[in-house]
Each structure stands twice: as C-alpha cells, then as structure tokens.
Amino acid sequence: MTVLCKYPGCDMPKGKALGWCNAHYTRNAKGRDMAPPVRKHNATDEERFWSKVDKAGTCWIWTAALQNTGGYGVFRINSRNMVAHRVSYMWAHGPIPKGYEVDHTCFNRSCVKPDHLRLLTHQENGQNRAGANINSRSGVRGVYWSQNQWIARACIGPVTHEVGRFDNLADAEKAMIAWRHQHMPVSLRDRRKAA
Template identity: 45%
Template sequence: MIDLEKRMISKAGGRFSVQIRDEDVHRFLSKVLHVDKQDCWIWGASENGRGYGQFYMKKRPWLAHRVSYSIFKGYIPSGMVVDHICHNRACVNPHHLRLATNQQNSQYRSGAAPRNSHSHVRNVYWLKDAKVWQVGIGLNHKYIYGGIFKSLDDAQECARKMREKYFSPEFQGN
C-alpha cells in the first residue's frame, strides 16, 4: 500500500524536495520492465553514466531507485542512502532496497561478488596461479586479509565469519 502523505523525495541534503504525485507514480511504473516481488524490477528508461536509472520530475533527474523507495516505503532521511540488496543498479524493486548510511553502503558494496567472480561468493576470490581461494574484506578503505583456502566451502565460511565480526547484522549478507 502506498502512503500518499509520505510520498516526498529530496535532493542535495534536503534543500530541494518534491511531492510525488499519482501521475508520477503511474509514469514511473510504466518504465519498469518486470514486476515480481521476488525478482529485480529492471528500470527500462534513461540511466545516468553509472548505471542507475533516472526518472524526471519537475524537469529534474532523480535516481529511480530513490524514487521507488520514496513511493513504496516512505521518505529518505537526510544522511541516508538507498542501498540495493541485490547489487543491481538498474533494480527498482522496493523489496530489494533498504536505507543505509554511506559507511554501511560502502561496506556492503565492497563485499559484493563481482560479475566476473569465479566463486560468486562475497569476499572470496580465486587466485588462478596458486589455484586457491583467498578471503578478504574491505572496511573503512582498508583491506582485511582472511586467509587462503583450497576448498570454496571453507573460504565461504571464513568470509561469513569475517562479515559477522566486522559488519552490522543487516549488512552481513550471503
């Protein structure tokens, strides 16, 4: 259910806000390619140069995932960002979005398994020459080494324990 009273979005630290109108919601939803609670809702309109969807209101571009969050979940407090749980910048599914601080978002992003990852596991990387798995996490612009493992299962368990130790619960992930 959409709370019409809370459909506001702001930009530039709250210096510019707009009310999201019903016609904006309908126009927004018409640009979403797939709507399923479990799957990513892929933004089918313009993108900025970094792969995030853009939606225009009041002649200004707004990040589509922030608009989606504002429509379906409510106002985004100052100092918070909207984090993609799915790591897909084109996704606007409100079930895949959550509020985070910049630090939390950065920790979670640094642990995302890259698209070309052999492990498909956060914080686990294949060392081709040595034929072993390496574990490490990024935290506050530093790399924390977790170890070398022959087994992907052992490396995955080490990475899970490291996230448990260093990240807050909602950002520990898979």
C-alpha cells in the same frame, strides 16, 4: 462518450485521422514502433513513473532511460533527473536522510520495487557488495593469491582485517563468508550463504 484510439490497449482519445490517437498516428506515419506506451501530458509524476515499470516478476523492472554508468533508472521530475529507485523509495517510505543511500536487497540495479529497497550508510552499502572486484584472480570477494597461498582479508572503513591464510580457495572463501556474516551484518548475500 469519448472514442479511444484504435491501437490495442491504448486508452488515449482518438485524434483527427484514421482512428488513431495523435501519438500512434505519428508513429504509424513515420514507421516507428507502435508498442511503447503513449505519454499522457496531463499525467501525474506517479502515473508517468509507474507506466515505465514492468511488475511482471519478483523485481519491478525500470524499462525507461538508464544512467550511462551504473545501470540505474533515471526519471525526470520538475526539470531534474533523479535516480528511479530513490524516487520509488521516497514515495513509499519518505525522505532519504542526509548521509544515507538506497540499497537494492535483490542486487538488481533496475529494480524499483519499494520492498526491495532499504537505507544504508555509504560504508554499509559497500559491505553489501555482490561479489569480487572485476580484477580479482580468485573470483571470490576478499580472497587474494600471494606467496603461494590464498589470503582472506576484509576492510571496514579504513581498517583492514586479515582473516587468515589458506592452502585452498574453498577454505578461504568459507572463512570470508563466516567473517562477514559476523562483522558485516548488512551483507545479505553472505548471510544467505552462511545460513
């Protein structure tokens, strides 16, 4: 019978000293945080991946390394860094066709729950944005202030569509949501607002 590490919840075999596994013994000796899971060197890629995911909430949150830009999870397979939500999608649904991106329907970049992921083209993924540009004066996606009125405008690919000009921001926002609801069917946030 294998004797396990004395650290609560650790299922690694006891090492040579003080009843700890080798990883917890080293962490204890160096005064490091004991709580992170211990990496199993013989674990499969799937075991390593899912050990880095918190499934407690609606979204399954990636708890390990993140990209420097974007905030997406990073997972290493075969000496190659991959984006965690793409790995989750591939394992659940198969290969990602060339020209497609994996989109979060929950708008949470650290989520890796396969049910919250879908395939879209780059153009469709751009339509499913969460909100206005960071430099927007209106704070409303697709609504701009010019010549003493609010202008509602949307782009699909290289084509710009003028939706209308409005005296107040609320009317411009309502018009943009209705327009995207009709012309950008993958824009989930707008579809939820229009419903």
